[in-house]
Amino acid sequence: xxxxxxxxxxxxxxxxxxxxxxxxxxxxxxxxxxxxxxxxxxxxxxxxxxxxxxxxxxxxxxxxxxxxxxxxxxxxxxxxxxxxxxxxxxxxxxxxxxxxxxxxxxxxxxxxxxxxxxxxxxxxxxxxxxxxxxxxxxxxxxxxxxxxxxxxxxxxxxxxxxxxxxxxxxxxxxxxxxxxxxxxxxxxxxxxxxxxxxxxxxxxxxxxxxxxxxxxxxxxxxxxxxxxxxxxxxxxxxxxxxxxxxxxxxxxxxxxxxxxxxxxxxxxxxxxxxxxxxxxxxxxxxxxxxxxxxxxxxxxxx
Amino acid sequence: xxxxxxxxxxxxxxxxxxxxxxxxxxxxxxxxxxxxxxxxxxxxxxxxxxxxxxxxxxxxxxxxxxxxxxxxxxxxxxxxxxxxxxxxxxxxxxxxxxxxxxxxxxxxxxxxxxxxxxxxxxxxxxxxxxxxxxxxxxxxxxxxxxxxxxxxxxxxxxxxxxxxxxxxxxxxxxxxxxxxxxxxxxxxxxxxxxxxxxxxxxxxxxxxxxxxxxxxxxxxxxxxxxxxxxxxxxxxxxxxxxxxxxxxxxxxxxxxxxxxxxxxxxxxxxxxxxxxxxxxxxxxxxxxxxxxxxxxxxxxxx
Numbered sequence: 001x002x003x004x005x006x007x008x009x010x011x012x013x014x015x016x017x018x019x020x021x022x023x024x025x026x027x028x029x030x031x032x033x034x035x036x037x038x039x040x041x042x043x044x045x046x047x048x049x050x051x052x053x054x055x056x057x058x059x060x061x062x063x064x065x066x067x068x069x070x071x072x073x074x075x076x077x078x079x080x081x082x083x084x085x086x087x088x089x090x091x092x093x094x095x096x097x098x099x100x101x102x103x104x105x106x107x108x109x110x111x112x113x114x115x116x117x118x119x120x121x122x123x124x125x126x127x128x129x130x131x132x133x134x135x136x137x138x139x140x141x142x143x144x145x146x147x148x149x150x151x152x153x154x155x156x157x158x159x160x161x162x163x164x165x166x167x168x169x170x171x172x173x174x175x176x177x178x179x180x181x182x183x184x185x186x187x188x189x190x191x192x193x194x195x196x197x198x199x200x201x202x203x204x205x206x207x208x209x210x211x212x213x214x215x216x217x218x219x220x221x222x223x224x225x226x227x228x229x230x231x232x233x234x235x236x237x238x239x240x241x242x243x244x245x246x247x248x249x250x251x252x253x254x255x256x257x258x259x260x261x262x263x264x265x266x267x268x269x270x271x272x273x274x275x276x277x278x279x280x281x282x283x284x285x286x287x288x289x290x291x292x293x294x295x296x297x298x299x300x301x302x
Numbered sequence: 303x304x305x306x307x308x309x310x311x312x313x314x315x316x317x318x319x320x321x322x323x324x325x326x327x328x329x330x331x332x333x334x335x336x337x338x339x340x341x342x343x344x345x346x347x348x349x350x351x352x353x354x355x356x357x358x359x360x361x362x363x364x365x366x367x368x369x370x371x372x373x374x375x376x377x378x379x380x381x382x383x384x385x386x387x388x389x390x391x392x393x394x395x396x397x398x399x400x401x402x403x404x405x406x407x408x409x410x411x412x413x414x415x416x417x418x419x420x421x422x423x424x425x426x427x428x429x430x431x432x433x434x435x436x437x438x439x440x441x442x443x444x445x446x447x448x449x450x451x452x453x454x455x456x457x458x459x460x461x462x463x464x465x466x467x468x469x470x471x472x473x474x475x476x477x478x479x480x481x482x483x484x485x486x487x488x489x490x491x492x493x494x495x496x497x498x499x500x501x502x503x504x505x506x507x508x509x510x511x512x513x514x515x516x517x518x519x520x521x522x523x524x525x526x527x528x529x530x531x532x533x534x535x536x537x538x539x540x541x542x543x544x545x546x547x548x549x550x551x552x553x554x555x556x557x558x559x560x561x562x563x564x565x566x567x568x569x570x571x572x573x574x575x576x577x578x579x580x581x582x583x584x585x586x587x588x589x590x591x592x593x594x595x596x597x598x599x600x601x602x603x604x
Contacts, residue, residue: 017483181319182524182525182526182527182528183524184524184525202507205504205507208524210524214597214598215524215598216599217521217524217598217599219521219599222484222485222486222510222512222517223484223486224484225484226483253601253602257601260601295516296516296517296518296519297518297519297521297599298601299555299559299562299596299600300555
């Protein structure tokens with residue numbers, strides 16, 4: 001009963017209207033694990049260089065994240081540098097240095113293959129398939145992606161999409177892939193590729209799920225201060241899959257609850273730079289925010 | 303038991319990715335009336351030129367809209383020409399000809415002063431106050447505005463805001479007025495000016511209400527085809543205020559239901575160019591879509 005996550009571990013330099021941080025730990029696998037570990041056991045696969053400050057992810061190990069899959073390779077950790085504009089939902093990538101991430105191939109340590117849920121964070125779709133091949137018994141698989149793979153490796157991306165249960169991406173990416181302004185049309189196109197469910201992330205507006213039965217929208221909360229949107233999408237996935245794994249039931253109501261958990265956990269991430277807010281986050285705080293989400297989006301209070 | 307609406311009547315030329323129409327009837331007061339009249343009695347005040355095709359608003363009269371307040375003045379009707387980009391939520395105004403609208407002063411025909419609800423659509427804030435002065439007994443007043451008045455007549459606008467119960471505007475306008483990226487912060491700033499409630503329209507993402515008790519978000523539906531977004535905001539107001547007037551109760555649940563009615567009615571407007579979809583719209587169709595909105599945004603189905 002655990003989730004395998006394969007993605008990036010990074011050192012991020014981020015500038016927002018609220019300030020700037022340099023070489024803070026980040027990366028999709030780190031953000032995902034920080035949240036999912038509050039719900040269930042997480043097995044992490046990623047790569048870092050010898051410069052990565054391991055002590056900064058000790059909080060993950062304390063939450064039971066298995067980090068044997070975190071490869072440490074001679075060289076420098078993947079570095080991403082970005083800036084968010086005033087409206088907070090546009091990211092400008094200033095610099096990307098793949099470093100040790102360039103030669104990354106995911107390898108599952110012994111025992112990881114027993115993970116029954118898999119989250120393939122945004123990495124090369126070829127590598128995402130390498131993971132799937134190593135874990136044929138997974139019961140639920142979910143993948144994220146980004147515009148770079150849609151533009152430069154679409155054939156491989158589509159092959160990976162056809163192999164997973166749930167595909168997630170943000171709405172700009174869905175429009176790019178579907179060549180349509182309608183995220184509903186775009187999501188239906190993705191469903192035709194094979195997955196059972198598509199979740200479109202809409203930044204400060206929440207997210208929408210599309211499947212055979214129709215669609216569901218989950219809201220985001222209104223925030224007065226967004227310090228740093230980095231990692232919001234990966235923590236959404238962490239809350240969503242973490243909750244699903246914990247409850248272990250794929251009913252429509254559970255999936256809807258899981259989406260609200262995803263949006264609620266993501267709302268903590270953006271309150272501080274990097275993973276700072278997530279270090280001290282508790283299950284009680286998540287439960288409280290979940291109820292707030294329910295109350296500001298439902299006709300009747302909790 | 304009726305709603306007074308004061309706003310524009312126009313001939314719109316609109317281009318969207320789905321096509322183009324020329325000199326179609328439009329304007330905030332027309333769109334508002336088309337929907338609100340499905341809920342309650344509407345008294346309309348606006349101005350048109352002698353070129354306005356009166357037969358095209360006969361459907362409003364058949365729904366009981368009192369059009370004695372529609373002044374017909376020698377000259378041409380207000381004309382707006384605009385284009386919507388691919389993503390459908392950015393409007394480019396190509397041309398505006400105020401024509402007879404330039405010298406408009408709202409005059410309430412006899413009996414209109416008994417309207418207990420008032421909607422001041424987007425017009426000069428000086429004129430909005432002229433209306434308020436003519437109808438001191440109104441029980442509920444709501445106003446809309448636009449970036450032009452925020453930029454060019456802010457002092458007058460703020461004075462009008464201080465006199466109404468509900469202020470609505472879109473999120474770009476709220477950010478412009480509040481000089482903040484947070485629509486929650488912007489809305490709180492508006493509440494300090496006097497109104498009891500602020501409703502921020504968020505286009506394809508629905509809307510958010512902010513008042514003393516907190517906030518509520520209502521979603522929009524996912525559409526595969528948006529033919530023409532013109533009038534969506536005014537029909538939101540028509541569904542919202544129309545429902546409130548019909549139910550005549552200002553409980554939190556009623557206000558939330560009214561917001562969903564507003565979003566549901568607006569979703570019909572954008573399905574066709576101009577007011578075409580609204581001509582044949584029925585109460586039964588609205589009720590059905592309201593339930594769809596409930597179902598795609600609530601944990602449990604209707």
